[in-house]
Amino acid sequence: xxxxxxxxxxxxxxxxxxxLGFLTGLDEQPSGYWVEACFAEPLxxxxxxxxxxxxxxxxxxxxxQSLDAWRNVxxxxxxxAAHDSRAARLRAQGIxxxxxxxPEDFMASPAQxxxxxxxxxxxxxxxxxxxxxxxxxxxxxxxxxxEQKSIASLLELFHRRYPLRxxxxxxxxxxxxxxLAGFEPLEREEAIQ
Amino acid sequence: xxxxxxxxxxxxxADLAHDVFARLGALSSAPVREVLARQVHKVGVATxxxxxxxxxxxxxxxxxxxxYVLAADAAFAVRILIWAVxxxxxxxxxxxxxxxxxxxxxxxxxxxxxxxxxLQALRMTRIRVLDYIVxxxxxxxxxxxxxxxxxxxxxxxxxxxLLSALLMEVSLAELAEHFFAAATLWDxxxxxxxxxxxxxxxGLVVCVHGLGIGGRQAELPEAVSRAVMQSIVAVLLFNAVxxxxxxxxxxxxxxxxxx
Numbered sequence: 001x002x003x004x005x006x007x008x009x010x011x012x013x014x015x016x017x018x019x020l021g022f023l024t025g026l027d028e029q030p031s032g033y034w035v036e037a038c039f040a041e042p043l044x045x046x047x048x049x050x051x052x053x054x055x056x057x058x059x060x061x062x063x064x065q066s067l068d069a070w071r072n073v074x075x076x077x078x079x080x081a082a083h084d085s086r087a088a089r090l091r092a093q094g095i096x097x098x099x100x101x102x103p104e105d106f107m108a109s110p111a112q113x114x115x116x117x118x119x120x121x122x123x124x125x126x127x128x129x130x131x132x133x134x135x136x137x138x139x140x141x142x143x144x145x146x147e148q149k150s151i152a153s154l155l156e157l158f159h160r161r162y163p164l165r166x167x168x169x170x171x172x173x174x175x176x177x178x179x180l181a182g183f184e185p186l187e188r189e190e191a192i193q
Numbered sequence: 194x195x196x197x198x199x200x201x202x203x204x205x206x207a208d209l210a211h212d213v214f215a216r217l218g219a220l221s222s223a224p225v226r227e228v229l230a231r232q233v234h235k236v237g238v239a240t241x242x243x244x245x246x247x248x249x250x251x252x253x254x255x256x257x258x259x260x261y262v263l264a265a266d267a268a269f270a271v272r273i274l275i276w277a278v279x280x281x282x283x284x285x286x287x288x289x290x291x292x293x294x295x296x297x298x299x300x301x302x303x304x305x306x307x308x309x310x311x312l313q314a315l316r317m318t319r320i321r322v323l324d325y326i327v328x329x330x331x332x333x334x335x336x337x338x339x340x341x342x343x344x345x346x347x348x349x350x351x352x353x354x355l356l357s358a359l360l361m362e363v364s365l366a367e368l369a370e371h372f373f374a375a376a377t378l379w380d381x382x383x384x385x386x387x388x389x390x391x392x393x394x395x396g397l398v399v400c401v402h403g404l405g406i407g408g409r410q411a412e413l414p415e416a417v418s419r420a421v422m423q424s425i426v427a428v429l430l431f432n433a434v435x436x437x438x439x440x441x442x443x444x445x446x447x448x449x450x451x452x
Binding site: 025 | 222223224225231302305306309310311314315316317318319320325
């Protein structure tokens with residue numbers, strides 16, 4: 001496992017889901033040809049290196065409609081009770097402040113948020129857990145240029161704050177050049193190449 | 194084939210019931226308690242508000258029926274009211290209201306959560322659906338059903354006696370006297386056990402079909418329909434088994450417990 005910031009482009013949605021399922025521990029074994037044959041070993045190495053401390057910033061935020069967006073951010077922290085919830089709240093406020101937003105902007109249901117806002121909240125929700133591996137689920141796709149720049153600045157912020165933690169960007173299409181500067185491609189297994 | 198499928202289904206419900214009991218400790222977590230409070234509020238508001246007139250109407254109907262049609266005296270009418278409202282119709286009517294008003298809504302909500310990928314996101318965040326959704330929902334259904342049943346009984350008995358006193362030639366004091374003479378603590382215990390069992394079963398069935406537990410990944414309309422139908426079947430079966438255990442008879446005395 002060479003780099004701390006990695007990227008991979010999944011050929012299909014099921015392949016992406018298989019990859020996320022394996023990394024988050026939902027599936028014991030990688031499934032599907034693409035994951036199993038091309039990336040099984042590097043993914044296993046990632047999982048072993050990071051254990052259970054994997055968080056995903058989902059493409060749609062992965063938010064519950066029954067809670068307002070801000071409470072979605074704090075749900076994993078309060079559920080696992082492994083984190084100081086006050087510190088997590090402050091961390092979340094800090095991340096939002098970096099893109100000029102406040103918690104008060106997110107007291108509405110996730111259904112009322114734009115795609116960018118959902119992704120922003122989803123990123124904050126994952127980042128406040130201070131994971132060993134932050135999986136970034138196609139956050140750049142289907143966004144405008146300014147929104148993409150905001151997301152890129154958040155990724156940079158996370159990297160600066162936790163320089164030894166890993167990030168894996170999972171896309172369904174190639175991201176525009178520059179946005180993923182510093183992200184190395186996830187190594188395919190030699191036998192397959 | 195059908196028998197083995199039914200056995201597998203029952204086994205799945207039994208396993209889930211066991212898991213719910215085993216994970217009741219999850220209710221000590223603040224977010225889970227929050228879900229419990231939200232579900233109790235939703236179930237309570239949806240069901241209780243729809244009950245007042247129906248409950249009082251049923252109480253009046255029972256007294257009027259026994260007094261006029263069966264030509265019974267007030268004491269007998271009140272005994273029938275106790276037997277029907279406290280023991281049989283009360284718990285059944287309450288749980289039917291629970292299924293129709295809240296069970297359908299919850300099954301639909303859970304099926305939508307599944308379709309929107311919220312359950313998958315929860316699992317990937319290492320939040321167990323069993324702990325965060327199933328346990329508080331089953332607990333909320335169970336507790337709410339007890340409250341709904343007692344509320345229904347109170348309204349049916351009080352409303353029935355009040356309306357009967359107004360409409361018929363029986364005084365309220367006379368009806369109340371007969372009621373307190375005939376009602377026993379056992380009636381309350383009987384109702385409590387039944388309403389706990391009914392609520393628990395409905396909670397389980399709603400979760401199984403709404404959340405798609407055990408591979409039952411039905412579309413939203415089908416999930417709601419199955420949740421309603423199986424809840425009713427589960428409640429009627431429980432009612433029959435409970436009556437058999439308590440009174441030793443089933444199906445109007447056709448099946449009798451061995452002496």
